[in-house]
Amino acid sequence: MMFMPEPVLKVENLKKYFPVRGLLRTVGWVKAVDGVSFEIYKGETFGLVGESGCGKTTTGRTILRLIEPTDGRIIFMGKDVTKLKGNELKWFRRKAQIMFQDPYSSLDPRQTVFQIIMEPVRFHGIQVDDPEEFVIKLLESVGLNEMHLYRYPHEFSGGQRQRIALARLLALKPEFIVLDEPTSALDVSVQANILNTLKELQEKHGFTYLFISHDLGVVKYMSDRIGVMYLGKLVEVGPADKVFENPLHPYTQMLFSAIPIPDPDIAREMKKKRMKVTGEPPSPVNPPKGCRFHPRCPYAKAGLCDKKEPPLVEVEKDHYVACWLYAKA
Numbered sequence: 643m644m645f646m647p648e649p650v651l652k653v654e655n656l657k658k659y660f661p662v663r664g665l666l667r668t669v670g671w672v673k674a675v676d677g678v679s680f681e682i683y684k685g686e687t688f689g690l691v692g693e694s695g696c697g698k699t700t701t702g703r704t705i706l707r708l709i710e711p712t713d714g715r716i717i718f719m720g721k722d723v724t725k726l727k728g729n730e731l732k733w734f735r736r737k738a739q740i741m742f743q744d745p746y747s748s749l750d751p752r753q754t755v756f757q758i759i760m761e762p763v764r765f766h767g768i769q770v771d772d773p774e775e776f777v778i779k780l781l782e783s784v785g786l787n788e789m790h791l792y793r794y795p796h797e798f799s800g801g802q803r804q805r806i807a808l809a810r811l812l813a814l815k816p817e818f819i820v821l822d823e824p825t826s827a828l829d830v831s832v833q834a835n836i837l838n839t840l841k842e843l844q845e846k847h848g849f850t851y852l853f854i855s856h857d858l859g860v861v862k863y864m865s866d867r868i869g870v871m872y873l874g875k876l877v878e879v880g881p882a883d884k885v886f887e888n889p890l891h892p893y894t895q896m897l898f899s900a901i902p903i904p905d906p907d908i909a910r911e912m913k914k915k916r917m918k919v920t921g922e923p924p925s926p927v928n929p930p931k932g933c934r935f936h937p938r939c940p941y942a943k944a945g946l947c948d949k950k951e952p953p954l955v956e957v958e959k960d961h962y963v964a965c966w967l968y969a970k971a
């Protein structure tokens with residue numbers, strides 16, 4: 643796929659801190675997103691990976707202004723999202739959509755498929771000559787059909803519900819879609835079908851995706867580039883094939899060591915690099931500054947990571963890592 647040089651989305655130093663309340667006052671902050679920067683180009687899928695709680699969902703929702711950022715800039719198609727109001731905000735709400743993980747709670751059980759799909763269309767004042775025809779076309783584009791038009795969500799399987807949710811957002815002709823674990827609640831066979839539909843729709847309409855998942859196999863399958871998140875920060879960013887074949891950050895190496903690697907040469911290479919990591923990830927409330935992933939790292943041993951955060955540096959073309967092992971201290 644050809645990428646346009648102008649990014650559809652540009653995130654600069656994005657932060658989202660949640661207060662931790664004590665009895666009388668705020669006693670700390672959950673630094674869910676802590677200074678994240680990346681760009682996504684037209685027609686591209688940017689995958690966000692990392693363990694549960696590292697801040698993936700908060701990043702996606704803050705970008706869409708479903709929650710207000712603590713700091714940072716979000717530029718969408720040249721416009722500063724944090725400053726949008728009135729008609730411009732409505733335009734943004736139409737052009738930037740989200741598909742949630744849970745197909746059971748995202749559709750109103752009292753509405754028919756027709757009503758579910760037409761509601762946002764009416765809200766945005768989109769003119770449609772023949773609403774029935776319009777909805778049938780949308781249903782067909784996601785693998786459903788006119789038989790489903792006047793049925794209710796409970797009559798559908800999880801995968802079909804995700805298809806209805808997809809048809810609803812397609813009706814608004816979005817530019818950018820946050821896919822937040824869109825298939826995690828589904829059986830593996832159904833997952834593959836939905837992922838392929840997402841890919842086909844992207845080819846056809848040139849959609850730009852932010853794909854959030856903790857499932858590395860799925861992220862690898864879907865993404866052009868990926869960002870690896872650890873405790874609210876991006877520790878590695880690069881083309882998906884490069885990051886998977888040559889993970890640089892000790893955290894990425896640890897994360898990837900859990901998945902089976904089909905290519906024996908790469909598997910052997912990765913085994914060499916694998917580091918022993920034990921224990922749960924640290925809490926994002928007052929997190930440690932240093933990286934716990936490289937006990938043999940001289941920089942970590944010297945306490946350098948505690949004193950100063952490593953910058954994101956380009957180690958090979960388009961492949962960035964934030965670790966003192968690769969940067970000049």
Ligand SMILES: Nc1ncnc2c1ncn2[C@@H]1O[C@H](COP(=O)(O)OP(=O)(O)OP(=O)(O)O)[C@@H](O)[C@H]1O
Nearest residue numbers: 660672674693694695696697698699700701856926
């Ligand atoms: N509304 C909130 N109030 C307080 N803390 C929150 C809130 N939303 C998220 N958090 C915290 O922010 C951190 C990041 O959460 P987030 O859901 O973004 O992570 P995630 O990587 O998407 O994890 P998962 O895959 O489990 O959804 C977690 O520690 C979480 O507890």
